[in-house]
Amino acid sequence: MENIYGNRQLLDTLAAMASSGRTAHSVMICGDRGTGRKLMARYYTQALMCEQPHNGVPCGVCHACTNVEKGIHPDVIFPEKTGKLGNYSVATAREVIADAYVKPNNSSGCKVYIFADCHNVDTRTQNTLLKLIEEPPEYAYFIFTCGSKSEFLPTIISRCVCFTASPCTEEEARAALADKGYSADDIDRAVDCFHGNIGMCESYIGDEALRKRVDLTKAIADSIIGKDEYALSVGLFSAGRERNDVREVLSMLDKLFRDAAVLSKDSGAGTIGCSRRAAQILSSRLTAGQSARLHERIEKAWRAVESNVSIPLALTALGAEIMDIVG
Ligand SMILES: [Zn+2]
Numbered sequence: 001m002e003n004i005y006g007n008r009q010l011l012d013t014l015a016a017m018a019s020s021g022r023t024a025h026s027v028m029i030c031g032d033r034g035t036g037r038k039l040m041a042r043y044y045t046q047a048l049m050c051e052q053p054h055n056g057v058p059c060g061v062c063h064a065c066t067n068v069e070k071g072i073h074p075d076v077i078f079p080e081k082t083g084k085l086g087n088y089s090v091a092t093a094r095e096v097i098a099d100a101y102v103k104p105n106n107s108s109g110c111k112v113y114i115f116a117d118c119h120n121v122d123t124r125t126q127n128t129l130l131k132l133i134e135e136p137p138e139y140a141y142f143i144f145t146c147g148s149k150s151e152f153l154p155t156i157i158s159r160c161v162c163f164t165a166s167p168c169t170e171e172e173a174r175a176a177l178a179d180k181g182y183s184a185d186d187i188d189r190a191v192d193c194f195h196g197n198i199g200m201c202e203s204y205i206g207d208e209a210l211r212k213r214v215d216l217t218k219a220i221a222d223s224i225i226g227k228d229e230y231a232l233s234v235g236l237f238s239a240g241r242e243r244n245d246v247r248e249v250l251s252m253l254d255k256l257f258r259d260a261a262v263l264s265k266d267s268g269a270g271t272i273g274c275s276r277r278a279a280q281i282l283s284s285r286l287t288a289g290q291s292a293r294l295h296e297r298i299e300k301a302w303r304a305v306e307s308n309v310s311i312p313l314a315l316t317a318l319g320a321e322i323m324d325i326v327g
Contacts, residue, residue: 010163015053019056025141029165030147033147033199034198037146041143046064075112077099078116085120093129144156168197170191187205190205216235217249217275219235233315246311256273256278256279257298264291
């Protein structure tokens with residue numbers, strides 16, 4: 001089994017549940033992308049299915065553990081996203097319900113459904129699943145991973161035991177990336193941008209498109225520092241028209257303003273954004289109040305993008321509002 005870094009408390013809680021036999025049938029694991037949500041889901045699945053667990057900790061080497069790790073265990077099901085927005089559809093929920101009443105065929109006697117990266121889950125899909133989650137067959141388990149609980153209806157949340165996956169320390173991220181065989185240079189650059197978020201560090205090393213979005217975020221920050229309205233609108237429009245890409249750039253930009261606000265109070269504070277340098281300059285140019293207002297505006301643009309407002313329209317409004325605040 002690969003070494004797992006960080007989220008120690010969460011892992012211990014999951015193992016304790018498995019060893020006490022009081023296992024939660026529905027578990028929700030929230031957290032930013034890259035913080036190990038799916039890894040935690042897999043760990044809980046292994047804890048449920050392991051043939052020789054030690055105090056609830058999966059052994060990592062038995063038949064069940066290896067098959068779960070490889071993603072080929074026949075009783076670990078990853079429902080498909082067949083909805084229009086690339087989300088889980090009602091049809092998928094119905095298939096899961098039908099399948100959940102077929103007993104598992106393995107020594108652990110468990111069957112686990114992992115709904116990974118839940119986002120924009122249709123209310124009807126949730127309502128369809130609700131009955132199953134309220135009264136699951138004794139062998140069935142459901143794990144949802146998502147950015148935030150708010151993706152779900154209160155009725156679903158109330159049936160789940162909810163956990164939050166957190167980023168590791170930078171040292172842990174460095175060790176994890178070294179385990180995976182990345183070069184020291186790559187690790188330095190990635191940890192500089194994404195700190196203890198191992199998943200995002202890995203994406204940064206392997207995904208040129210993400211590196212470009214990071215550079216773009218830095219360029220947007222520079223245009224704000226220089227109060228250059230033209231460069232700002234070029235930057236914002238370069239984020240593209242893909243909802244997810246725009247969301248990512250806005251999120252990285254937001255973290256820079258958060259860092260700027262923190263650094264203006266304590267210049268030695270830790271940062272979470274993709275450029276400490278940009279945050280330092282922003283902190284010397286903006287008051288904490290300005291940073292807070294910029295954060296609000298970015299959240300507003302983000303919500304607009306989420307709610308199907310035209311992306312160029314939302315970004316144009318954001319550019320004007322940023323200039324208003326910093327101008
Ligand atoms: Zn095992």
